Amino acid sequence: MTEHTPGRQDAAALPGAAPANTWRAVAPPRSRRGPRRCVRCRQPAAVELPGQRTAFCPPCYLHHVRQKVARTMAEGHMLRRGERAVVAVSGGKDSLCLWDVLATAAEADATGDAPPLLEAPPAGVYLDLGIGEYSARSRETVERFAEARGLPLHVVAVAEELGAGIPEAARSGARSACGVCGLSKRHLLNRFALAEGYDVVLTGHNLDDEAAVLLGNVLQWDLEQLRRQRPVLEGRPGLVRRAKPLVRTTEWETAAYCVVAGIDYVVEECPMAEGNRHLVYKDLLARLEDRAPGIRSAFHRGFLRRLQPLLEDQLGEQSLAGLQPCARCGAPTTGEVCAFCRVAERLAARREAGDGAEPLSAGADPHPPAGPPPSRTD
Amino acid sequence: MDEDREQRGSRIASGVGGAEGQGAVRVRLRNPSREVSLPAPTTVGGVLEALGLPRASHLVIVNGELVPGEHPLGPGDEVEVRPVVSGGAR
């Protein structure tokens, strides 16, 4: 069930209502008795960020996140003036936070209140993964968000492109659900952006996602994956640039942003995520963060500054050399047929052999009959 | 469906609560949805500590709003502890 937040906590957060940008100032020591105060405007604080040793009132908190995202985008050259961006939205806290931040930035740009980032509020693209009730709910949430803010939304159904939704595709092959899901998202977002003429796809990957992936790659010393773990993956023929504007924002911060801004997001976890090792890494990192606030950010930032450039120097060229167009769809790939087309072919073969007895659209119907949600096993 | 959740939540709560009756803070947890009672008075930080949950991966929402860790909690408060962790390999 999505959470219906009764109202936004930043009732005073109208454009122009925020005080001057003084939040960088060091907060004086807090008296034992008084409430903790916002470092930017001295009103009582609502949101504490121990990792950054700071705290904000609701309107200043939204401002803080928006500034951080704008800085991350500018410093990473994620979007150039006049380019068209599309946001990959899932209905979760991260992508809706990102979409809201960008739409707000576009409005501020129009009034000259902020450094120019976008000329118009960006469109969103939702991938329907065909994960039963979960996907149906996610889609509804995204559609409601887009409609309320007048933002353009595109929907791509994985089942139509791949031949089956994620659960069926995972059952029929050697890959895990998240494995098939990840490669389908990359492939279909790229295909969509190419076809529609977008210059960049922005995704909601947050600092915790990146830190967990980093930990996994370090534990395995997977140098090629480490090399590719960047906030921006530049485009090249057949590949649209991909960028992660939330790479410095924790998932606690994106969830808090949604609560404060009154954004209704899907709180429930994807049912396929259970047992995923990245969740274990995230939990370990969160416990570490409680003991040493800021450690996740230092871990990830240090990697990007110190190790990733070395890997790029050493391994960058040889990786580029091996790419050629997929024999089926033309997408750049290292093999003859890309991973997405291989999964699609396997699904088609199974169906022909009468093996995959389920109908093509099993679990993919975005509007299943109303009724109570299937009981969860956790 | 919200009602469905609430009902399940309170059924579980009646079995789990460690501090029934007056002077207890009722806390609603998510994923899966359930409810526990903790002795009052406590604080936002105290709730997470008592439940053994990392602060870095949970929001504590009090009466629909975010509040600092030292915020005191009493029996009348509506408290939700919401995990913020999501996703698999992406």
Ligand code: SF4
């Ligand atoms: S948890 Fe796995 S299957 Fe679910 S949306 Fe994320 S990557 Fe896809």
Ligand SMILES: [Zn+2]
């Ligand atoms: Zn403030």
Ligand SMILES: [Zn+2]
């Ligand atoms: Zn292909």
